[in-house]
Amino acid sequence: MATRTRSFGIDIGGSGMKAAPVDVSDGSLAADRLRIDTPQPATPKAMAKVVRKLVAHHDWDGPVGVCMPSVVTNGVVRSAANIDPSWLDVDADALFTQAVGHPVSVVNDADAAGVAEMRWGSGRGRSGVVICLTFGTGIGSGLFVDGVLVPNTELGHLELDGPDIEKRAAASARDREGLSWEEWGDRVDRYLTHVVMLFSPELIILGGGASKKPERWVHRLDPGCEVAIAEMANNAGIAGAALLAPEPGALRSARE
Incomplete structure (x- = not known):
């Protein structure tokens, strides 16, 4: 075929x-x-x-x-x-x-977005644990081990500082609460640090609408692993x- x-x-x-x-x-x-x-x-x-x-x-x-x-x-x-x-x-x-x-x-x-990033984007050729996170209305997650997808991880629903961290750290929370990019970036950093503690990833790929303006907030991140911006953007x-x-x-x- x-x-x-x-x-x-x-x-x-x-x-x-x-x-x-x-x-x-x-x-x-x-x-x-x-x-x-x-x-x-x-x-x-x-x-x-x-x-x-x-x-x-x-x-x-x-x-x-x-x-x-x-x-x-x-x-x-x-x-x-x-x-x-x-x-x-x-x-x-x-x-x-x-x-x-x-x-x-x-x-x-x-x-699906994670699969695209692993095939053609920021995760291309990467081994070990890689986590793709999309920041929009909620927080979506794609978890990969040596390039193999572990489906339906739903890491946006981790409980941290209250139920469902996506209610505090999704991109929608910044708009809803009138947060500055720096304030929101600090929340994302706390979330990512928690994810790193749980999964010890080699790389976290940041996608979703908020990834279009990385200069506004990514400098606030220091979660303890490599962080990259998604390359596939809205087409992922x-x-x-x-x-x-x-x-x-x-x-x-x-x-x-």
């Missing part, structure tokens, strides 16, 4: 759903990405319609990878912290496969999801 050169990725977020074909040789987008607002409420039926539109817009005829802000095991959604609760226990693989008419694999969004989720899409010709057994 010939090695595929392109795949298709969809990145589902709380406010927007983005998609594009991806050149899997380097992670670059093979066409302009399309963004459609995430429907409210973000129910499975409503989001399946948007997924169909995103695939149709690009006239894509093949397997699709999707990432979303949920714990996902074997294609089934197991958490709904930032999406509609009606997603719990939904077989997202089957739902989206039916919607687009091609095999679909669904994974956690931070895992799309690229990682595309990389994790089923291989062409993959058959999918229906779940009841």
